[in-house]
Amino acid sequence: MPEAVLREPAAPLKPPTLLSRLMVNRDWLGFWFMLPAAAFLVLFLAYPLALGIAYSFTDAKIGQDIGSANFIGIENYQWLIGEFDCKWEWAAFWSRLFGGDFGALGALCKIVGDDQFHLAVFNTLFYTIVASVLKFAIGLYLAVLLNNHLPFRAVIRAIVLVPFIVPTVLSAIAFWWIFDPQFSIVSWSAKQMGLATENINFLGEPWNARWSAIFANVWRGVPFIAITLLAGLQTVPPSLYEASTIDGASRWQMFRYITYPLLTPIIAVVMTFSVLFTFTDFQLIKVLTNGGPAGSTELMATLSFNRAILGGQRIGEGAAISTAMIPFLLACILISWFGLQRRKWQQGEAND
Amino acid sequence: MTDKTAPLTDSSEGMRYLERVPRKIVTVYVPLGIIILVLLFPFYWMTITAIKPKEHLLDLNTHNPFITWSPTLDHIYDLLFKTDYPVWLWNTMLVSVVATVLALLASVFAAYAIVRIRYRGAQWVGGLIFLAYLVPPSILFIPLSTVIFNYGLFDTPFALILTYPTILIPFSTWLLMGYFKTIPFELEECALIDGASRWQILWKIVLPLAVPGLISAGIFCLTLCWNEYIYALTFINATEHKTVPVAIVTALTDGDQYRWGSLMAGALFGSLPLVILYSFFVEHYVSAMTGAVKE
Numbered sequence: 339m340p341e342a343v344l345r346e347p348a349a350p351l352k353p354p355t356l357l358s359r360l361m362v363n364r365d366w367l368g369f370w371f372m373l374p375a376a377a378f379l380v381l382f383l384a385y386p387l388a389l390g391i392a393y394s395f396t397d398a399k400i401g402q403d404i405g406s407a408n409f410i411g412i413e414n415y416q417w418l419i420g421e422f423d424c425k426w427e428w429a430a431f432w433s434r435l436f437g438g439d440f441g442a443l444g445a446l447c448k449i450v451g452d453d454q455f456h457l458a459v460f461n462t463l464f465y466t467i468v469a470s471v472l473k474f475a476i477g478l479y480l481a482v483l484l485n486n487h488l489p490f491r492a493v494i495r496a497i498v499l500v501p502f503i504v505p506t507v508l509s510a511i512a513f514w515w516i517f518d519p520q521f522s523i524v525s526w527s528a529k530q531m532g533l534a535t536e537n538i539n540f541l542g543e544p545w546n547a548r549w550s551a552i553f554a555n556v557w558r559g560v561p562f563i564a565i566t567l568l569a570g571l572q573t574v575p576p577s578l579y580e581a582s583t584i585d586g587a588s589r590w591q592m593f594r595y596i597t598y599p600l601l602t603p604i605i606a607v608v609m610t611f612s613v614l615f616t617f618t619d620f621q622l623i624k625v626l627t628n629g630g631p632a633g634s635t636e637l638m639a640t641l642s643f644n645r646a647i648l649g650g651q652r653i654g655e656g657a658a659i660s661t662a663m664i665p666f667l668l669a670c671i672l673i674s675w676f677g678l679q680r681r682k683w684q685q686g687e688a689n690d
Numbered sequence: 691m692t693d694k695t696a697p698l699t700d701s702s703e704g705m706r707y708l709e710r711v712p713r714k715i716v717t718v719y720v721p722l723g724i725i726i727l728v729l730l731f732p733f734y735w736m737t738i739t740a741i742k743p744k745e746h747l748l749d750l751n752t753h754n755p756f757i758t759w760s761p762t763l764d765h766i767y768d769l770l771f772k773t774d775y776p777v778w779l780w781n782t783m784l785v786s787v788v789a790t791v792l793a794l795l796a797s798v799f800a801a802y803a804i805v806r807i808r809y810r811g812a813q814w815v816g817g818l819i820f821l822a823y824l825v826p827p828s829i830l831f832i833p834l835s836t837v838i839f840n841y842g843l844f845d846t847p848f849a850l851i852l853t854y855p856t857i858l859i860p861f862s863t864w865l866l867m868g869y870f871k872t873i874p875f876e877l878e879e880c881a882l883i884d885g886a887s888r889w890q891i892l893w894k895i896v897l898p899l900a901v902p903g904l905i906s907a908g909i910f911c912l913t914l915c916w917n918e919y920i921y922a923l924t925f926i927n928a929t930e931h932k933t934v935p936v937a938i939v940t941a942l943t944d945g946d947q948y949r950w951g952s953l954m955a956g957a958l959f960g961s962l963p964l965v966i967l968y969s970f971f972v973e974h975y976v977s978a979m980t981g982a983v984k985e
Contacts, residue, residue, distance in 0.1 A: 496968075526755060614824060671824055
């Protein structure tokens with residue numbers, strides 16, 4: 339009888355087991371999918387970051403645990419930053435100033451602290467600012483050049499990026515040889531052309547060494563900035579340029595009022611990366627000058643290495659120098675973040 | 691004058707008809723040529739130094755330093771057979787490849803979970819991962835050295851294999867998130883209806899579609915590992931465990947006597963594998979670089 343067959347109750351659905359319910363639970367799945375990445379980042383990034391800050395309040399030596407190190411509060415920072423030692427006398431100040439001694443302020447009021455650290459902070463800021471400005475200017479110029487209609491543009495773009503591919507240390511070695519005090523090819527060429535009478539001591543003089551290091555850094559950084567900005571330039575609609583041409587805009591006006599505003603967001607991101615990586619640069623300086631001559635190219639990163647690993651092996655002090663870099667980095671990130679906020683405002687979305 | 695008669699019908703040409711060759715030579719080709727010359731000169735100088743006879747290296751006046759008519763393989767021979775260079779190159783490759791594979795695996799899962807599983811707080815985790823990208827190794831290496839020491843990893847390849855992914859994961863997760871977002875949701879919904887698990891969806895649908903993204907991330911990670919210096923310098927002590935960038939500086943400078951020929955050959959051979967790899971995947975590399983910035 340057909341009806342009887344139809345009425346026979348179907349086997350009831352098995353209630354979902356705990357496992358099968360878990361397998362579709364977003365949070366449970368998300369936890370397991372995140373686990374490998376989170377393990378790496380917590381064990382080798384977040385934990386060391388916190389540990390570094392903790393170490394900076396101790397006088398730990400190398401190989402010493404955080405537990406067995408002495409807590410010394412902010413002594414490391416006090417020592418590094420130092421304090422103002424002012425013998426302020428107006429009479430002396432004016433007499434020095436009118437005597438043409440413009441170091442008057444410095445002579446009367448000086449910071450007594452770790453001179454090496456102060457020099458390193460100055461060098462780091464100088465290196466970062468000058469190198470970033472140069473990288474940005476040359477990189478943008480190169481990007482605009484590459485944005486022209488060129489034969490073999492793909493090949494040229496690939497070639498331009500090569501300095502960025504090659505490991506920094508290896509190109510730093512090449513620069514080390516190019517800047518050799520005796521057998522530098524640059525000195526030789528300058529002498530041949532009559533620009534110099536004797537060898538240029540590229541890495542032996544403080545300011546020469548600073549500019550040489552900046553040159554090498556710019557050489558490596560320009561391709562990155564140029565290629566990323568080129569990608570941004572290619573998204574600018576050509577119709578804007580055509581319209582402005584009809585309005586009689588000059589090339590500079592087109593750049594200033596079309597290219598630059600449309601490129602601002604990508605510039606903000608690229609320059610944040612560039613500034614961050616220049617500020618925390620280690621390898622180029624380590625190989626090219628090793629901080630010399632007499633600490634004139636020592637950056638905060640190389641100084642912290644020297645204090646914590648080499649020489650004194652004072653981990654606490656090195657960690658304090660590293661931690662002192664964090665406020666600079668944060669400031670940099672915040673500036674870029676506000677740059678990105680401006681992009682949203684420009685695009686008219688979430689106008690709040 | 692000729693501007694007015696130029697055909698305006700070809701829309702694909704845009705405004706290019708306005709450009710004149712002499713003007714373009716001055717404003718584009720000459721500056722571009724100078725910049726490319728400066729960018730490439732160090733590599734030329736590396737190569738020519740690596741094949742010049744020793745006595746020519748230190749005597750710039752009797753021979754033209756820019757070219758050599760008697761190339762020699764002595765420096766390269768010294769490098770390959772009188773030092774541990776092949777071992778260092780092998781170490782670099784091993785560490786880079788293993789770290790890249792580990793980082794890619796971890797980032798595939800993380801990126802997929804953030805973009806598609808969308809567990810509670812996924813957005814926050816995405817933001818944190820981006821912040822992790824901005825934490826530079828030079829503020830981490832001091833505490834990390836004690837961590838490595840306590841884990842018993844000091845002076846082993848694992849010290850590098852396990853720490854490099856921290857540099858790579860934030861970047862590649864961020865990049866892969868962008869790729870995964872472009873894969874249509876409907877594909878996954880179909881698979882879910884057909885009874886596929888999340889695991890199957892990831893391996894059989896999402897990953898095959900994200901292969902270009904994986905290649906981009908992989909190439910970029912590989913170059914980052916190869917370039918890494920500060921961890922390798924701090925965590926590795928024994929010569930036979932060093933990577934090329936660290937070993938080459940210490941090994942080829944005996945006191946004040948720098949073996950420039952071998953140094954340059956070493957720098958050249960150390961970069962060559964990367965440059966060759968890069969030449970095959972230029973587009974992927976560029977998209978990794980710009981993709982990470984654009985996101």
